[in-house]
Amino acid sequence: MSTTTILLLALALLAGGALGFAWATARGAASRRSLELEQIRVRSELQGARQEAAGLRGILSERDAAAREEASLRSLVEPLQEALAQAAAQAEAADRSRAVGQATLAEQLRGLEAANRELRRGTSDLLTALRSSQTRGAWGELQLRRVVEAAGMLPHVDFVEQPSVRDGAGSLLRPDLVVRLAGGKQVVVDAKVALLGYLEAQQTDCPVTRESCLDAHVRQVRKHVADLSAKEYWNQFAACPEFVVMFVPAEAILSAAAERDANLLEDAARAGVIIATPMTLIALLRTVAFAWRQDALAANAAEVLRVGKELHSRLATLGKHVTSMGSALERAVKGYNSFVGSLESQVLVSARRMVALDVVDSRHALPELSGIEEGLRPLSRPELVSPE
Secondary structure, eight states, X not given: OOHHHHHHHHHHHHHHHHHHHHHHHHHHHHHHHHHHHHHHHHHHHHHHHHHHHHHHHXXXXXXXXXXXXXXXXXXXXXXXXXXXXXXXXXXXXXXXXXXXXXXXXXXXXXXXXXXHHHHHHHHHHXXXXXXXXXXXXXXXXHHHHHHHHHTTOOBTTTEEESOOEEOTTOOEEOOSEEEEOGGGOEEEEEEOOOOHHHHHHHHOOOHHHHHHHHHHHHHHHHHHHHHHHXXXXXXXXXXXXXXXXXXXXXXXXXXXXXXXXXXXXXHXXXXXXXXXXXXXXXXXXXXXXXXXHHHHHHHTHHHHHHHHXXXXXXXXXXXXXXXXXXXXXXXXXXXXXXXXXXXXXXXXXXXXXXXXXTSSOGGGOOOOOOOOOOOOOOOOOTTTSOOO
């Protein structure tokens, strides 16, 4: 290839390079302009995105604050809700319990009403029955028997019911009870139920009628006292104190009469009648029994002394016999020990030599004898030692 050709080629290359550089430069400027515009657009979008992000962060922050407030409010409300639920459950349970209680109370009230009707009917029947003298007498006798048995007394042993005796005029007397005490003593007890006036006084609402009924009650009690005093039971029964016990089966019956008549008990005692209620009858009988028991002990004191001396003398004689027996046993023991000693030293020594001489098998050797070393125990009690 010639130099000209090479130069042309070089020139062409230079021209192409210049044209390419110019085109690249123009295109680079256009690209830079486009890039700048794109950068401006991106910056604008980025700024908008940042503003949107800031807005979103504000919204999120507000939502977080609202969520925290909601959680805090929930933490305050939930215990209240639980307490309200428990209160509602308790109120419901209380309503159910109240309903059951009201039903039970209503049932009990109905039962109480029925019981009150039965009680009023029974009371009416009892009052009607107690207006009969025979019924009052049977009730008084029953109460008297219960009181005496409550004191620990046995029928046919400690007391006899309705024994019959005749007075000096031949009239038949039959007290309700005769209590047997120590030393063959007896106490006569008769039950009297003065009840008509007392019952009428309790049933009336009129003060004047009530006062009149109580006065009639006092007259009835005094009549019973006079009747018992006139019978003079202490003259008909042996070993009986000069009084008779008038048993009133209820404290209220006697207290109503005693409140109206302050001299009732004193006048009855002067007439030989001791008025006793269930509370005082047991104390009265035990006091009388104790007094008579002490009297019996005083009367038998001399006999007790004589028997005691005789017993002491017999014990001394028995001690003398025991001492003689002990002396005889002691002599027998000494004789036995002397016999054993002589037998061991004089007889058995020679007999044991038969074993040494092989005349008798060693299995048949004679055992050693021992004396009695236990001594006799002497009497030491002064009651059993006879006097010299």
